[in-house]
Structures are given as structure tokens and as C-alpha cells.
Amino acid sequence: MKILLISPNTLTVPYPVYPIGLDYVAGSIDQEHQVRIADLNVITMEELAQLLTEFSPEIIGISCRNIDNTEAGDPLYFVNGYRDLVAWLRARSSAIIVCGGSGFTIMPAEVFSALQADYGVIGEGERFGQLVEALAGGREPTKIPGVISSASAAGPPPPWAGKQQRKFRTKSPHNRFYINKGGMLNLQTKRGCSFRCIYCPYPHIEGKKHRLVPPREVGAIAKDLQEAGAKYLFITDSAFNSDVEHSLAVARAFKAAGVSIPWGGFFAPIRLPDGYFTVMADCGLRHVEFGTESLSKEMLKTYRKPFRIEDVLTAHRQAQKAGIYTAHYFLLGGPGESTATVTESLDNIERLKRAALFFFIGIRIYPWTTLYEIALKEGQINPDTNMLEPVFYTADAISHDAIEAMITARAKNRMNWIVGSGGEKSAQTVSKMHDRGHTGPLWELIAR
Numbered sequence: 510m511k512i513l514l515i516s517p518n519t520l521t522v523p524y525p526v527y528p529i530g531l532d533y534v535a536g537s538i539d540q541e542h543q544v545r546i547a548d549l550n551v552i553t554m555e556e557l558a559q560l561l562t563e564f565s566p567e568i569i570g571i572s573c574r575n576i577d578n579t580e581a582g583d584p585l586y587f588v589n590g591y592r593d594l595v596a597w598l599r600a601r602s603s604a605i606i607v608c609g610g611s612g613f614t615i616m617p618a619e620v621f622s623a624l625q626a627d628y629g630v631i632g633e634g635e636r637f638g639q640l641v642e643a644l645a646g647g648r649e650p651t652k653i654p655g656v657i658s659s660a661s662a663a664g665p666p667p668p669w670a671g672k673q674q675r676k677f678r679t680k681s682p683h684n685r686f687y688i689n690k691g692g693m694l695n696l697q698t699k700r701g702c703s704f705r706c707i708y709c710p711y712p713h714i715e716g717k718k719h720r721l722v723p724p725r726e727v728g729a730i731a732k733d734l735q736e737a738g739a740k741y742l743f744i745t746d747s748a749f750n751s752d753v754e755h756s757l758a759v760a761r762a763f764k765a766a767g768v769s770i771p772w773g774g775f776f777a778p779i780r781l782p783d784g785y786f787t788v789m790a791d792c793g794l795r796h797v798e799f800g801t802e803s804l805s806k807e808m809l810k811t812y813r814k815p816f817r818i819e820d821v822l823t824a825h826r827q828a829q830k831a832g833i834y835t836a837h838y839f840l841l842g843g844p845g846e847s848t849a850t851v852t853e854s855l856d857n858i859e860r861l862k863r864a865a866l867f868f869f870i871g872i873r874i875y876p877w878t879t880l881y882e883i884a885l886k887e888g889q890i891n892p893d894t895n896m897l898e899p900v901f902y903t904a905d906a907i908s909h910d911a912i913e914a915m916i917t918a919r920a921k922n923r924m925n926w927i928v929g930s931g932g933e934k935s936a937q938t939v940s941k942m943h944d945r946g947h948t949g950p951l952w953e954l955i956a957r
Contacts, residue, residue, distance in 0.1 A: 513604070523931055530634055539642065545564055550683065570607045571610075573591055574610050582928065595608075608621065614665075617629055628657065635673065677737070691741065691947070708872045728762030732767055735770050771793055777799070796949065796953065803850070825861055836867065837865075841868060842872060847907050870909050881896075889903060
């Protein structure tokens, strides 16, 4: 069968992100089928129309990576764009249309109804390969766990237990786009999240238990990406060090495989072994992005974070002592947030020297999370609330504007205190730096 996989994500704030999910979807498809990837960061709609005519796909898969950008201060909503794309494809192709991806999995019934696709894949994309085989053999695809053909059937399947096989195409046209725009390609070292943060949909998307990729395999993929031209690697795990021993083994596997380019990822500022970041730095780690969220004792407890204030400060010092650039992301305005808790956070944030500090105010409410249950109980939402369009939790004791005013007053024009992701102006600056040959996320330039 002829299969076209589309990545419609054109968000470049703060920088464009390689569509790693489609590599795994492509890896799930038997070699007897023909597969093309169309990345809308790379091709125009006119070129996509020409591809439809020349390739004439029988199945089109659409990756719904995000529902929105989760920023209360600058909200962007993507589902309407996905819906318009499906309608555009319907007018030009008779192919079976399948939607999936992490954004789809969060609210499959709602997204499926909005898009009017033929099938949806809930959970991990490897089920797409099984769907292809079912269609090729004339069998009913909805007998596959996680494959749906109606919104009413949108129950969550168990996490994927089969092989995870990434099919990275060295010469694919879209690779060159990301290599030229910062040189960043990405990789995954495990799936699942063992943390219990009240607002996060990751455990629902990937499961609550880790499924670890063998470190040697991760190292081999990293070397392949380097040989394809990558100048920087970003690890897409929800928290790379949520399994400390595995993260150390992966870092050492990078070095053993001959990976010489720098890399970074998301880390939790948990209590770590002595010398942890020294090993990481020796194996090429350059940037650590800590999901700190708050430096208020009360709010860390409310968020169910697996660390305390002193753990954050210690992890920060350990990373910087090893010569690694550090950034911290804060999520303010959750249940129980107040002037006192914001003040406590800001006072402790002042202790984070030479770091990039990103502040997000207001928390996106997703189904399947504890925050959703809290918002229901408090009456901020009801069972009929349309959660597809961005809905943010609002603290009773302090407003969004009041929190932003406190941050702005404390920042005193310091470049390293940024509310949100920086917006379009920041993205344009990053893009210009990438065009001049700079690589990586570049936030280290403001870490002061």
C-alpha cells in the first residue's frame, strides 16, 4: 500500500522540533509498503497537492502532536488547523485518513469528532503498522486495541508492549531543514513517567511505568543522527533522569558509540548521586532544562513533585559545577497559589545564579489528571466543559496579572527572567542565530 505520513506542526517557538513520532510510525510499517513523509515545515500546500497527485496514497496518517501551546498568556489552538487539513485532503484524495499522536491521545473522542477522520490511533504510533496490515488484509482495524472509528469507542489502550523501532531516514528532505535550523535532532531513551505531578498528561499518554530502551541501542541511534549531520541532540523524555541509573548508562553509551556532538534534555531536580553531572558532562551533556515548577514548599507538595527546595538548589549547583548550562521552568498559579507562595518562590529563585528562568502563569487543565478533578470539585469546570479549547486553572487567592506583575517587578529587566517561551520575537531572534550557524537551544546566551 502507498502511505503518506504528515507532520502538520509548524510551531517554531522557541525553535522548530523534529517530528520524531513519525519515525516510529514509519518503523512500524512493513517494508513491502511504500511510505512518504510530508513535513509542513518543509513543503508548501502546493507541493503537498502535487505529492498527492503523483504518489496517490491509499492511507494518510496525520500526527496531532499538540492540541495547543499550553501558554495562558499567549494561547495558540491547533485543532482547527488539523480539521482544515483533513477537509483539504478530502477534496484532493480518496485515501483513508488516520489521526494519532500525543495530542490526539489526550482527548481522542473530542479530536476525532473535530477532525472527522476515518480512524484514530490512541496511544503510541506503533499501532499504525497493525492498522495498515489490517486494511491490507481486508480485516477490521478497530479490533486492534487503541484503533477507533468513532468517538464513542475512544477508551485508552494499555501501553504498547511491542518493539519500538525508529526508522530514521538519513536522506529525507525534512532532515536538512532541522539541521540547518539549529542542527537539532532528537531521540527518546524511554517511555512512561513514574512521577505523579497533578497537571501532567504524560502518564496517560505513555503509561505510569518506565519502558527503557537499551542504552547501547540509544547510543547507536545517536551516532546515526550525528553521522546524518546533527550538530546537537535533544532527549525528548518527560524527564531524562527519572531513572537515574538508566540515564547514566545512556550517557556512557553515547561516549562509547563515539558521539561527539553536545546534547541536552529535560531533567527533574531530584536528589542525585555525587558526581552525577560530572559523568554527564564528560559524556557530552551541555544543557539541563529543569522542570522545577515552583520553589515554594507548599506548592511543590501540592504539585506532588518528587523533590524539595534544597534538592533543586543542590542539583542546580551540581550541574553548574560540572560546567553545564542550566535553565529552570516555573509553573505558577496552581491550587493554593497566593502572594505568599509566589513571594517564597521568587525569593528562592534569586538563589539560582547564572540560569535561564522561564515563567509560565496558569496551568492548562487536561482530562485524566488530578488537576482536572480539583477543577471539577472547585467548580472551575463542569463535566460538559469543552476541554479541547485551552482551559486554564485559576488560583483563588491571586490573579494571573498579579503574578505576572510580581515576576516583572522582581526581574528588574534582567534578560534571563522570561515570562512564557519568549513569543514570536524570541523565535525570530533564535532563527537568525541559527541561520548564522549557531546550534542548540541558545538560551545559555541569556543565562546570567
